[in-house]
Amino acid sequence: MRADRTTYATGDAYVSTGMIDSRAPAEAHRTPAAPGEPLLTVEDLRVQFTRGGRRINAVNGLSYEMVPGKLMAIIGESGSGKSVSSRALMGLLPGTATITGSIRFDGRELIGLDEKELRKLRGGDIAMVFQDPARSLNPTMKIGAQISEAVRAHADLDKKGVQARAVELLRLVRLPAPERRFHEYPHQLSGGMRQRVMIAIALAGEPRLLIADEATTALDVTTQAQIMELLVELRERLGMAVIMISHDLGLAASYAEDVVVMYAGRAVEHAPVRTLFSNVRMPYTRALLGAIPALEREPHSMLPVTPGQPPDMSALPQGCPFRPRCPNATDKCLEHPPFLEHEPDHWYACWHPAGTELDTAPEVTAAVAPATAAEAAHHSTAHDQGAAQ
């Protein structure tokens, strides 16, 4: 995330006294959302692109709410619209995108804001960390210069003040030896350290919402745990809300409080993490859970198979988008299932939710039982087999 270079007032006194301290006065003239009031409300968000004469519906009526300080995960496969929807939130989509619906952040409508307003918001109240820290950093600039740039964009400090604040941010993200790293280039840092730098840059504007878009996907699993722990700790210390966008259900289950599962540009299930994983309703979520290779499984066991491919976003199937792959699908599913709060705090869009009397799934084989070879790679048409548990 490159903040725009702003001139800094050289005469200004050094005011930064620490992340926590400097935050307090800033907080005072903000109007924090009242407790219980959502910080972010997304309503019927739709994003369309036109490419080669075809209309691609990347997001198709996404709705969710988020209260301040929450750690929410948005889960989905490639092309499910999880990244596009969060970029819409940041105003980062190209001009070719048509965005409709409503995104309210702290009571303020973000869709239709002009570039100047958006720029103030981006990196300020809402910040984002991306997947590839190597490509998000400028390889020709020292770490210190890049983070100072972000600090200057959000605070009026003199040169010494900017540097002090930058080092302090690097310390906040637990980058070892921050004073030394300040004078190093991105290639001298490991992937995990670069991601720490990216988080430090994101924190420069004291965001109230941090969006981590697959922020640990490019990292090794041991480093991933470090970065996730850092995000959880920072969220508590700074009281910011975090949206983690991920394809990894296990990661979401380990760190998030709330999980939104997306499929074909819509939310299909949304619940607190415990509720969701102990009481999966949406057959799609159940399929995802079943398909993860788990350490508990016997070697060489067959995984439950969901046939077919995610839908073509320019020609979505009629009704429920998961219908062609769903073991529960009936004719009823040709009608679009509404996304409703069917149980307290548990939202889903399904006519035949798993684990209810409406569950029409054929008797499923235990997920760990080895399947016959014939059950394996059948593709796109098989409906009778591979029901996921």
Add this chain to the structure above:
Amino acid sequence: MTAPQQQPQGRPVPPKTTLLRARNLVQEFPVRGAGGVKGGVVHAVSNVSFDVYAGETLGVVGETGSGKSTLARSVIQAPRPRSGEVEFQGTDLMKLRRRDLKQARRQMQMVYQDPFGSLNPRWRISELVEEPLVGYGEGNASTRKRRVDELLDLVGLDPSQYARRRPHEISGGQCQRVAIARAIALDPALVICDEAVSSLDVLIQAQVLNLFEKLRRDLNLSYLFIAHDLALVKQVSDRVAVMYLGQLAEIGPAEGIYRQPLHPYTSALLDSIPRIDPATGRANKPVSLPGEPPSPVDPPSGCRFRTRCPRAQLKCAEEEPQLVELLPGHQAACHFPLTVPESELPPRPAGATQAAPDASVAVG
């Protein structure tokens, strides 16, 4: 390294024939600093020995820079390793000349991570699958076409629907099926899968993993299955080798590695995997491993894991641990393996073996 004869559960194991035997493999690459002046050496693979038995899947797991891909390339001699022995079906590949090596390679094929990157975008699927047959002068045009249809069927792609398409007209998972069809076209004995399902979404990944499993059973294939995801590797493997910074930390039966890891690194790797208990739906919170992997240009003395190891002692810095068989068929390279309880470890000299976490900077 002796051949493991018994799996831990005491399951009877038929006598095994060794398909691939690698001994003391070393691969190093020179690196140059700014201006191409300063030289260093990346110790990508250091003294690695292992066997792959016929019909068996050996999983290799490791983090970025652990040398797992270099290991695979050393096996197929592309490029040739710096030193060591690679014996495949009784032939020493290190001594083969080019033409003989080509013949040996028809028995070992690779599937790579990026399905689009490994297929020529201008070729039709049928041409892509036919290419290895043409390259080795197999049959004539009509027998090859029959074989292509048969192969596409095997990997679950309807030939009438897919043969005429080009890679951009099919999905990533289907591309990977095409890559697999190419790999099995010549009836190889060994297929080396280098992160072959890592770029696929989980539902498609499950389809492709099951395809690997089906082909293993139907064609009696052996796999060298390389991935960074331990759970995934365990799912497909009979035995698992854990690599750290160019060396084998541990090798043993898949179940044994998971139920009773011997090397502290394997244990840390297991702990850092975010996972959901399939029975309760509860998540096991990952435990992070502190520190950064050291640079393979300048690996730590003694045990390469000691800078991050919670059990490291002075001995670990002074002496390089060798792979030792601690359980049947289960070896680990550790002076203080997890079979030794914490209480029996010698008292730690404070700070003696822990390098400052910052002393390690990864390259690239």
